[in-house]
Amino acid sequence: MLFELDDVTYSRGGQVVLREVAARLPVGASSLLGPSGSGKSTLLRLLNRLADPDSGRILYEGRDVRDQDPLELRREVSLVPQLPALIEGTVHDNIAFGPRLAGHSFDARRCLELAGLDPAFEDRDASKLSVGEQQRVMLARALALQPRVLLLDEPTSALDQTARNAVEGTLLRLRARTAISLVVVTHDIAQARRLAEYVVRIEAGRVIAQGPASELLDKVSEPELATAEDAT
Amino acid sequence: MTLVAASSASIQVTLGEVGAALVLVAIAAIASRSWHAGLEEDIGIAVVRSFIQLTAIGYVITVIFDEDSAPLVIALIAVMVVFGAFTARSRAPGVPNSFWPLLVSLGVAATATLGLVLGLGIFAATPRYVVPVGGMVVGNSMTAAAVALNRLGEDVHDQSKRIEATLALGATSSQAVMPLVRRSLRSGMITLVDSTKTTGLIFFPGTMVGMLLAGADPTDAVRLQLILLYVLLGAVSIAALMAITLARRNFFTAAHQLREPPAP
Numbered sequence: 001m002l003f004e005l006d007d008v009t010y011s012r013g014g015q016v017v018l019r020e021v022a023a024r025l026p027v028g029a030s031s032l033l034g035p036s037g038s039g040k041s042t043l044l045r046l047l048n049r050l051a052d053p054d055s056g057r058i059l060y061e062g063r064d065v066r067d068q069d070p071l072e073l074r075r076e077v078s079l080v081p082q083l084p085a086l087i088e089g090t091v092h093d094n095i096a097f098g099p100r101l102a103g104h105s106f107d108a109r110r111c112l113e114l115a116g117l118d119p120a121f122e123d124r125d126a127s128k129l130s131v132g133e134q135q136r137v138m139l140a141r142a143l144a145l146q147p148r149v150l151l152l153d154e155p156t157s158a159l160d161q162t163a164r165n166a167v168e169g170t171l172l173r174l175r176a177r178t179a180i181s182l183v184v185v186t187h188d189i190a191q192a193r194r195l196a197e198y199v200v201r202i203e204a205g206r207v208i209a210q211g212p213a214s215e216l217l218d219k220v221s222e223p224e225l226a227t228a229e230d231a232t
Numbered sequence: 233m234t235l236v237a238a239s240s241a242s243i244q245v246t247l248g249e250v251g252a253a254l255v256l257v258a259i260a261a262i263a264s265r266s267w268h269a270g271l272e273e274d275i276g277i278a279v280v281r282s283f284i285q286l287t288a289i290g291y292v293i294t295v296i297f298d299e300d301s302a303p304l305v306i307a308l309i310a311v312m313v314v315f316g317a318f319t320a321r322s323r324a325p326g327v328p329n330s331f332w333p334l335l336v337s338l339g340v341a342a343t344a345t346l347g348l349v350l351g352l353g354i355f356a357a358t359p360r361y362v363v364p365v366g367g368m369v370v371g372n373s374m375t376a377a378a379v380a381l382n383r384l385g386e387d388v389h390d391q392s393k394r395i396e397a398t399l400a401l402g403a404t405s406s407q408a409v410m411p412l413v414r415r416s417l418r419s420g421m422i423t424l425v426d427s428t429k430t431t432g433l434i435f436f437p438g439t440m441v442g443m444l445l446a447g448a449d450p451t452d453a454v455r456l457q458l459i460l461l462y463v464l465l466g467a468v469s470i471a472a473l474m475a476i477t478l479a480r481r482n483f484f485t486a487a488h489q490l491r492e493p494p495a496p
Contacts, residue, residue: 012493050396051489070487075402085397088411098401138397145401 001062002027002149002181003047008056010042017042019205021056029175029182031196031213033189039205040185041082044151047183048077075102078147082154082185084134086126091137094126098145106144114177115140116170132163136170143174149181150174156191171195193217243446254279296359305359305366309346312370313338320378324479326385328491333478334377341373341471342366345463354459365463368439372424372464373471380420380472381479387412388483392494405484413476420472421465428461437461 003025010018017039032040045051046058049070058065065073075098086094092108099106109119115136121129126137135158142150155171156164168191174180184195192199192213199217200210209216257279264271296304317335324330346366355361388395391412398408431437432454436444439460443453483491 045396045493048400049487049489050399051493052485052487066487070489071402071404074400079397079400081393081397081400083393085394087394087398097398097403101402101407141401 001025002030002060003183004059004062005043005046006057006059008043008046008053008058010039010046010051010053012042017205018046018053021202021205021207023200023207023210025183025200026198027181028197029171029184029195030198030200031192032183032185032200032202033187033192033196034202035187038202040202041153043202044079044153044183044185047149047151048074048079050074050079075145076147077149077151078142078145079151080138080142080153080155082157084131084138084158086134086137086141089126090122091124091126091129091140092122094137095122095141095144098141102145104144104146106146108140108144111140111143112137114143114170114174116166116173130163132159132166135159135163135167139167139170147180149183152182152184154185154187168194189217250283293359293363296363300359302357305362308363309342309366309370310339312367313342316370316374320374320381320475323378324381324385326389327381327479328482330381330475330479330482333475333482334374334381336478337377337471337474338370338373340474341377341467342369344470345369345467348466349463354463365460368460368464369467373467376420376424376468376472377475379423380416380476383419384412384416384476384479387415388490389492392490392492396490396494399488399490403488405488406480408488409480409483413480416476417472420476421468424464424468428465431457431461 001024003023005021005023008018008021009016021039021043032043034040042051046053047060047065049065049068052066060068060073060077078098087097091112095108095111096106098104108122112119112121117133117136117140121133121137126134129137135155139150139152139155152171156167159167171182171184172195175182182195184192186192186195196213198211199213201208201216257275261272261275263269264275292308296308313335316338317331320334320338321331324334327333346362346369349355349365350357350362355365388409395408395412399405427435427437437457437460440453440457443456444450485491
């Protein structure tokens with residue numbers, strides 16, 4: 001099992017965001033599926049210790065994440081945030097940032113290619129890219145760490161349909177060409193179907209269902225999820 | 233060269249002359265009232281407080297000068313440092329637990345700067361030099377540290393998503409916040425650096441003006457002013473850098489997590 005969450009509760013600003021969450025995420029491509037504000041992005045941040053739960057525990061490959069060095073964990077379990085947040089400089093500067101901190105070698109052009117961008121982007125000013133391009137540079141710089149797991153927070157939420165299809169294609173190719181596991185946060189049931197083999201459904205900070213995507217998503221309809229989202 | 237009694241000249245200022253200067257304050261109050269700036273009350277408070285505070289410190293300094301006691305001088309500067317840290321804390325509300333970083337940074341800036349000034353023989357180790365120079369050092373250090381921390385607090389809040397994205401790449405909290413540290417340090421120091429650049433061209437600094445009014449030789453006034461400007465540059469850099477270095481840790485946990493993570 002890649003991740004196991006046992007009775008995880010997390011509060012922020014006095015509000016309980018996650019309540020006694022128990023879930024399993026196997027090796028491969030998983031999705032945390034739920035409406036906006038359900039706590040799925042928060043859950044993603046707990047997986048690589050950008051925050052720690054108030055109670056409960058999270059195991060990564062059988063070990064409590066709190067027993068692991070957070071910096072090493074984040075290089076192995078790399079998170080790509082929902083909105084691009086690149087550092088100042090070129091695309092190359094961004095891709096080089098993580099590996100240089102870790103003392104790793106890296107191939108910027110291959111990372112760009114894996115992320116679905118032309119390697120010629122390497123010398124472009126990161127601040128001059130479109131949102132879709134920036135999103136893929138975020139993916140490329142995470143890949144430069146040679147992670148074993150990619151945590152993707154609504155990777156296509158800021159994109160139009162063409163860019164969304166391109167990023168989804170990139171992720172599917174990535175799964176086909178590498179051994180990287182994916183955990184994708186999404187509110188889009190169709191996207192969960194396209195990208196994930198295993199799904200954990202979250203609503204109002206609680207896990208309401210989990211299982212293989214082929215079984216679980218047959219039982220849920222688009223209107224049902226849309227209604228849940230409207231209610232938040 | 234140790235500066236000892238650069239000029240023996242002194243001037244007598246009567247309370248009547250001080251009162252006459254209030255005409256200028258009246259102009260400020262009238263301007264505020266005419267333009268509905270709403271500063272009349274603040275101007276009044278400023279006048280009363282400045283009179284009481286400066287008169288009180290004048291008596292304290294007179295006693296300290298008369299006593300010529302090192303422990304008294306040290307105690308006075310320590311009080312300035314503590315009040316400076318309290319004041320600066322209120323100007324940087326976005327920085328968690330900022331009092332201790334400010335207290336340490338002001339204390340180190342004052343100790344190091346005065347230590348060097350006395351050690352290098354620039355000023356004689358007498359209350360007449362140590363007290364006013366110490367006051368200027370603490371005051372300017374307080375302003376620089378407060379501005380630097382205020383900027384740091386605002387930037388960490390505004391850029392929390394970028395900081396967390398950098399932490400997610402395996403950066404330490406120090407590495408994630410480094411670009412903000414540079415900007416904050418610059419903010420804390422830029423005012424004094426700019427005023428040092430333009431001194432003598434656009435404005436005459438206070439010490440030089442005071443010495444000239446007291447009848448000192450202009451060359452002595454200029455040299456003393458230069459010494460003070462250089463001393464203050466060193467002091468504010470120490471204070472701002474140390475305050476930022478100590479305070480930046482307070483934004484993060486030991487596991488390199490932002491204590492107040494960005495809103496989802």
